[in-house]
Amino acid sequence: MAAHLIPRLLQSIAVVFVVVSLVFVGSRLIGDPIEAYAARNATEEAIEAQRDRLGLLDPMIVQYGNFLWGVLNLDFGDSIFSEQPAWDEVSSRMWATVQLSLAAFVLILAVGVPVGVLAAIRRGSIPDLIARLFALVSQAMPNFWLGLVLIFIFAVQLGWLPTSGKGGFENLILPAITLAGFGMAATMRLTRSGMLEVLSNDYIRTAQAKGLAQRTVIVRHALRNALLGLVTFLGITLAQLLAGSIIVEVVFAWPGVGRLIFRSISLRDFPLIQVGVLLIAVWFVVINILVDLSYNFLDPRIRVGSDA
Amino acid sequence: MSGQASQTSATLADAFGQTSQRWRAWSRRLPRGWPLLCVYLAVMGLFLFAGIFADWITPHDPTKQSLVNRLQDPVWQAEGTSEFFFGTDGLGRDILSRLIKGSQTSLLVIVTIIPGSLVLGTAIGLIAGWRRGPFDSFAMRLVEVQLAFPAFLFALLIAAMLGPSLRNVIVILILFLWASYARLVRAEVLSLREREFVLAARTIGASDIRLMTRHLLPNVVNSVVILATLNVSIVIIAEASLSFLGAGAGPETISWGKMVAEGRDLLKIRFWLTGIPGITIMIIALVGNLLGDWLRDYLDPQLRNIQ
Numbered sequence: 073m074a075a076h077l078i079p080r081l082l083q084s085i086a087v088v089f090v091v092v093s094l095v096f097v098g099s100r101l102i103g104d105p106i107e108a109y110a111a112r113n114a115t116e117e118a119i120e121a122q123r124d125r126l127g128l129l130d131p132m133i134v135q136y137g138n139f140l141w142g143v144l145n146l147d148f149g150d151s152i153f154s155e156q157p158a159w160d161e162v163s164s165r166m167w168a169t170v171q172l173s174l175a176a177f178v179l180i181l182a183v184g185v186p187v188g189v190l191a192a193i194r195r196g197s198i199p200d201l202i203a204r205l206f207a208l209v210s211q212a213m214p215n216f217w218l219g220l221v222l223i224f225i226f227a228v229q230l231g232w233l234p235t236s237g238k239g240g241f242e243n244l245i246l247p248a249i250t251l252a253g254f255g256m257a258a259t260m261r262l263t264r265s266g267m268l269e270v271l272s273n274d275y276i277r278t279a280q281a282k283g284l285a286q287r288t289v290i291v292r293h294a295l296r297n298a299l300l301g302l303v304t305f306l307g308i309t310l311a312q313l314l315a316g317s318i319i320v321e322v323v324f325a326w327p328g329v330g331r332l333i334f335r336s337i338s339l340r341d342f343p344l345i346q347v348g349v350l351l352i353a354v355w356f357v358v359i360n361i362l363v364d365l366s367y368n369f370l371d372p373r374i375r376v377g378s379d380a
Numbered sequence: 381m382s383g384q385a386s387q388t389s390a391t392l393a394d395a396f397g398q399t400s401q402r403w404r405a406w407s408r409r410l411p412r413g414w415p416l417l418c419v420y421l422a423v424m425g426l427f428l429f430a431g432i433f434a435d436w437i438t439p440h441d442p443t444k445q446s447l448v449n450r451l452q453d454p455v456w457q458a459e460g461t462s463e464f465f466f467g468t469d470g471l472g473r474d475i476l477s478r479l480i481k482g483s484q485t486s487l488l489v490i491v492t493i494i495p496g497s498l499v500l501g502t503a504i505g506l507i508a509g510w511r512r513g514p515f516d517s518f519a520m521r522l523v524e525v526q527l528a529f530p531a532f533l534f535a536l537l538i539a540a541m542l543g544p545s546l547r548n549v550i551v552i553l554i555l556f557l558w559a560s561y562a563r564l565v566r567a568e569v570l571s572l573r574e575r576e577f578v579l580a581a582r583t584i585g586a587s588d589i590r591l592m593t594r595h596l597l598p599n600v601v602n603s604v605v606i607l608a609t610l611n612v613s614i615v616i617i618a619e620a621s622l623s624f625l626g627a628g629a630g631p632e633t634i635s636w637g638k639m640v641a642e643g644r645d646l647l648k649i650r651f652w653l654t655g656i657p658g659i660t661i662m663i664i665a666l667v668g669n670l671l672g673d674w675l676r677d678y679l680d681p682q683l684r685n686i687q
Contacts (some may be wrong), residue, residue, distance in 0.1 A: 083521070083524075083525075090525075094537075095537070098537050098538065098541050107489075183620075192497075208666060208669065208670070209662070209666065211613070211665075212617075212662050212665035212666035212669055213382055213662050213665075213671060214617045214620050214621055214624075214637070214658070214662070214665075215621075215663055216620075216621060216624045216625075216637075216640065216641075216642055216661070217620075217658035217661065219653070220640065220644065220647060220654050220658070221658070223647065224647055224648075224651050224654075228647065228648050228651075263485055294673050315533045316532065316534065318532070318533065318625075319621055319624070319625065322625065333533070333536075334536070334625065335652075337536065337537065337627075338626075345537070347535065349533060352533055
């Protein structure tokens with residue numbers, strides 16, 4: 073286990089390092105932020121002083137070194153726009169994004185898995201057909217458009233829910249459904265096909281033959297095995313939710329990290345972009361390691377580390 | 381008289397029976413689910429037609445602004461006219477023409493990204509699976525890293541750095557989508573290389589290049605084509621999403637995603653401004669997925685693990 077874990081961790085650190093470097097290079101390519109903020113009548117000296125203050129006049133290699141040192145100390149400098157520490161700006165919005173992602177993830181689990189199981193055990197029935205149709209449609213729906221459709225129906229026409237912003241629970245409903253849409257459909261499809269595969273096994277017939285309740289057979293014997301194949305997918309989904317929340321946060325004016333990154337990119341606010349992207353990258357890497365580890369616990373048959 | 385009539389009807393029934401038999405024999409040769417397939421192909425055909433001939437078939441100039449014609453109602457509203465079938469937007473531009481011109485953008489993205497990522501991924505997968513060794517481990521590490529990377533975020537970042545342009549979107553998506561082809565092809569080559577025809581080809585002295593292109597490649601084409609078809613929806617939605625955020629198509633390019641974004645401000649009173657391009661994106665993505673599913677069932681019913 074440890075033998076497998078160490079290269080995995082090293083690899084993850086390498087991924088984070090590459091992302092950090094890309095972000096550094098990227099944010100220096102966006103353009104000169106001072107030009108975007110400086111008043112039209114600012115003197116050349118004032119602009120130079122401002123550049124000097126932000127360390128933009130140092131050679132690139134020095135800037136890069138400073139940047140890496142800062143990353144290690146969670147010091148990313150101040151946001152150019154708000155002049156608050158970038159780390160504080162991002163971390164204060166982290167909770168809103170985590171909240172949204174978790175709500176969407178709960179929806180994916182609570183809807184995708186049971187519907188998939190139901191569709192599999194009642195294969196060919198009307199509920200199965202409806203579920204599959206629903207899955208097909210939501211997999212073809214871009215989530216920015218799904219969000220706008222939901223806003224139009226439930227906020228504009230019916231007036232049941234607020235159009236955007238953050239407030240109570242009712243503000244969370246539409247963004248969470250929007251963010252969960254694709255994942256719900258995919259989870260449902262995967263659960264259904266996984267269950268169908270498992271249900272055709274001999275041990276299911278044996279379990280039924282020895283008179284176990286249908287419920288027990290489905291939940292204890294079939295679902296547990298079907299879920300195993302789903303873990304990787306759910307892991308990737310959880311990681312994607314955080315990145316996917318950029319669009320949803322923009323559509324619903326949700327005050328999270330995604331919207332902050334989006335705004336910072338158009339404002340060329342380097343430090344904020346760096347922290348935001350770095351957080352999402354770390355989140356991705358952590359989830360991937362957790363998914364790998366979860367195999368060891370879920371399925372003793374899998375010997376992780378054997379190169380297949 | 382009556383005998384003649386019954387004779388005529390008998391020959392008629394006979395003739396009918398023959399044609400229906402012939403029809404049945406002929407239709408048996410058609411692939412399963414062909415009526416639906418015709419529908420999918422018709423939709424895709426329309427999309428292709430609109431994309432290729434966009435410059436000739438738009439009823440109006442899609443970029444021409446006109447204050448007089450701004451916010452015309454579509455034809456199904458009381459005040460709509462057939463001159464502007466889907467109405468006009470806030471700048472007086474014809475929605476139908478923009479929709480047709482926008483299909484050109486989607487088509488362009490598909491015909492560049494899909495072959496690009498397919499060729500790159502298949503080549504890497506073939507070499508990695510056949511030669512193994514350090515190239516294989518390196519390529520597979522790269523695939524792992526790619527698949528565990530927030531691609532969308534990266535695309536957004538690049539677009540912000542270099543300015544929104546379709547060329548950047550195309551390059552970025554190719555650099556992300558090749559990984560799934562490489563993984564698929566490598567896995568298939570790993571099992572193919574143990575087969576006897578490969579051994580036979582090697583025994584008579586086939587070179588590596590010949591083995592890969594003449595013997596291995598034809599055997600992986602099916603799965604690669606299926607994956608490519610299923611990727612159509614991914615590419616369309618990715619381009620639309622980036623354009624929606626202003627990080628996709630450049631300012632001069634008309635894109636469905638951008639049309640949705642432009643109609644957003646008028647969502648409350650004119651839903652169709654976002655609805656029409658949105659539904660179009662959805663239909664093309666849906667048909668792409670259905671076509672992929674159909675192809676998978678047709679080419680290889682056992683191949684259910686793609687995607």
